[in-house]
Amino acid sequence: MQMNEVKELGMDLTAMLPRERLMVEGPAALSDVELLAILIRTGPAGRSAMHVAEELLALAGGQLADLGRLPPEAFELVHGIGSARAVGLAAAMELGRRRAQSAGESSGVKITSARDVFRRFKHRLGDLGHEEFWVVFLRRSNTVLAEVCISRGGLSGTVADPKVIFGKALALRAAALILVHNHPSGNRSPSSADRRLTATMRDAGQFLDLPVLDHIIITQHGYFSFADEGAL
DSSP: OOHHHHHHHTOOGGGSOHHHHHHHHOGGGSOHHHHHHHHHOOOSTTOOHHHHHHHHHHHTTTOHHHHTTSOHHHHTTSTTOOHHHHHHHHHHHHHHHHHHHHTTOOTTOBOOSHHHHHHHHHHHHTTOSSOEEEEEEEOTTSBEEEEEEEEEOOSSOOOOOHHHHHHHHHHHTOSEEEEEEEOTTOOOSOOHHHHHHHHHHHHHHHHHTOOEEEEEEEOSSOEEETTTTTOO
């Protein structure tokens, strides 16, 4: 149904359910709460899906980005959301993250700065609740050859083995590499372990003629670049 048909029929858009509004106006016209209500579908006795959606968003301070960082079991703190709905919501959040991550990202893109790397990884790593360590392998032209997740860890750290990293670099015949990992705490400052690993990787790269161009720490709101800070 088109908008002019709605007007001709005298339909009140404000009285429509979110599903009906989406069909008439499109998903972009709906609020975060309305979109969540569509995913939730129905509420428990005495409560609408909209009420459940409002409480769910309030759980994250009204911020959709923060809601996406919560684990599925946190959604179940809201009355009306069981394990099945929590899993469905988590899947929807992950799809949104992957869509943002993949937009404009492809191999063959040239890396010219730490900000280029941050843009590629901010949706992938910025709002994770655990650490992940990735390596961007580059061709001689500084275009992306491959991006590989080396390890996944807990809240406070993950393990990055230089032997594994340089083994993959040699197998891929990479010309250079960039180290990337996230800090779930939101603190961009490198830890002493981060600094030691960077120095080890730099020295090994020089020996193997596989230069480590940068080590970038990603957070939800920014990044730290060892190269930009003269710490590489």
